[in-house]
Amino acid sequence: MACEKTDFLIVGGGLAGLSLAVELESRAVEFRIVDAPDWPGACQACAGVVNPVTGMRHVLSWKSEQLLEALLTFFKRWEGRTGKQYLRSVPLFTSLQSVFDENQWMLRSGDPVYQDYIGRTVRTGLFENCSMEDQRFGQVHRAFRLDVSTWLKDVREWLRLQSRWVDDKFSADELICTPNTLQWKDMRIEKGIAFAEGIRVLENPYFGWLPMNPLKGDALVISCPGLHLQAMIKSGHALVPLGGEQYWCGSSFVLGDRSQHPDPEFMMKIDAWLKEHLKSPFEILEQKTGVRPASRDRRPVLGPHPGDSRLLVFNGLGTKGVSLAPYCARTLADFLTTGTPIPHSMSVGRFDRWIVPLPHQNQGTGKLS
Ligand SMILES: Cc1cc2nc3c(=O)[nH]c(=O)nc-3n(C[C@H](O)[C@H](O)[C@H](O)COP(=O)(O)OP(=O)(O)OC[C@H]3O[C@@H](n4cnc5c(N)ncnc54)[C@H](O)[C@@H]3O)c2cc1C
Incomplete structure (x- = not known):
């Protein structure tokens, strides 16, 4: 049977894999994505x-300026191409739950580094159908929301139309990996495979040693016609307008849990929280x-296997x-196309004390020896 050829194979079509696909396509790089x-x-x-x-201390996130620049550039380009808006600037209010919290906020608001990000504090009247009037909130500037589900659906469809998309599970058992050949099923891969598998990286025989801290989260999507909320609110849980009458509400953070089952206890807790705070039926x-x-040091992990x-x-x-995907996709694409080194803070190499030697180069078994 004739082999299909490509330069790169991306494994995983989540935020990471799709951002890399869009970035590689813009550089005319040949790839497939499974x-x-x-x-x-x-x-x-x-x-x-x-x-x-x-x-808790209201600090600027890691590389916030660079991440925002990459995010805005990425979506400006993508939106220019499709004529649709996916990323919107949305006001964000975070509750200041103690005097310490308020003091931290005030401290930041006087710091020139924070002036583009930290806004006024407000107490009442903002959220007319939420009973949160007795709390003080701080406004975060330069906050955005991506319509993730629409973006994922549209990019996947775009890749399908270009015959770059493969609906399948990648298994290393079906990979032929010798010094001269990389072949998965009937696809010959000339340059490399980029694994963007999310938490399933822990099952990957080449990268399963990476020190990852799985962080499970549950959330609800509700309909609340009377709410009319235009801003995102964080007060214990977060309430995020999704458009129309729908809101995302969450979430939990359960360290070390990799199960994909919804947590019924969380459902009850958040239901109670919503009943306490929403004045309209939902x-x-x-x-x-x-x-x-999440990785052990909470930073992205990018780049080639040392072996x-x-x-x-x-x-x-x-x-x-x-926030991270466009910047990281650009960094990885720069590495793949121009050899620009990946900064140590994001590189695989910073975890070299965890490295497990590669499975022996194999003829399709993918097994660790
Ligand atoms: C409840 C919750 C709320 C969140 N809210 C936010 C938020 O508001 N803002 C924010 O920035 N982040 C948020 N996140 C985090 C964000 O969702 C993740 O950072 C992001 O999805 C990680 O992207 P990824 O592509 O690395 O992995 P994933 O999104 O997990 O995608 C991995 C993809 O790879 C595929 N895959 C894996 N293995 C294989 C294989 N062997 N073969 C084929 N396909 C494979 C999977 O099917 C999947 O499609 C939230 C997460 C949760 C759980």
């Missing part, structure tokens, strides 16, 4: 929020569950896949 239709990734539970100010439409692929530069990884997007 994604397992019945293995839901973290992306299908994702709220799409981009919040540059995070944590209906639960869907419970979503995903496992965030075989044809095998690459794109992972570690953790809780911030939307």
